[in-house]
Amino acid sequence: MGHHFVHVADRANEVLDPAAALEFVSDPGFGGVTMFVGRVRDLNQGREVAGISYDLYRPLALARFGEIAEQAQREFGPALKLYIAHALGRLAVGELAVVIAAGTPHRDEAFRACRLAIEAVKHSAPIWKQEHYVDGDSVWSEGCSLCDAPAVHAATSPAPAHDHDDPQR
């Protein structure tokens, strides 16, 4: 449809680019542009984090990002432009794990579309994170089961019922 862009950035070759996201969702008719940037945090549940490795099933993740964008378009109108990109591979503290950007004629839809997309990505895209701690230990995050119909609208509540305690929040 040309109004959304979805991408997986393999850290071995590239880093996520917020400027490119903003450019994609910009339009002379848009008065509102929002962006969410998820970064690797240095502390999680009291443990010092050295980095995170993201594993991802690329074909299904890209298909899911596309479905999320289409759902957002249905909810917020055909003018919406949405950018969804997620990192793959090992990231250090401070590096970017996910970039979401939304552009719409008015700010309310831009905020809501951005929120819808990040919550849906976190709860329904086939992506897994393994935290690496400063003490040398590594642990896969527990996450959110996909067994129960990962409908986009069910993953878009502004106040999620649970928190993955991930290092970007």
Next chain:
Amino acid sequence: MDIELELFGALRDLEAGDRLRLPVAGGTVADLREALMGHAAERWPGITPGLLKSCAFATPDTVLRDNALLPADGHMVVLPPVSGG
């Protein structure tokens, strides 16, 4: 039928090569889950208890419910609970 399974996330740590070929007695995703649980009981002593119950099974296009038929090409992926973002 035999199913070729690709493993992700925490499951990668359990099987060398991140892949597994499993004979499945039956034609549904539920039958595959049962076969994988049997494999885990024998070969994956380190698996987190209950993890396979919350794993989803998928093709490159979609997540399949337990009552769905296994794909004719025999290729599937196992998706542990997700934690992107």
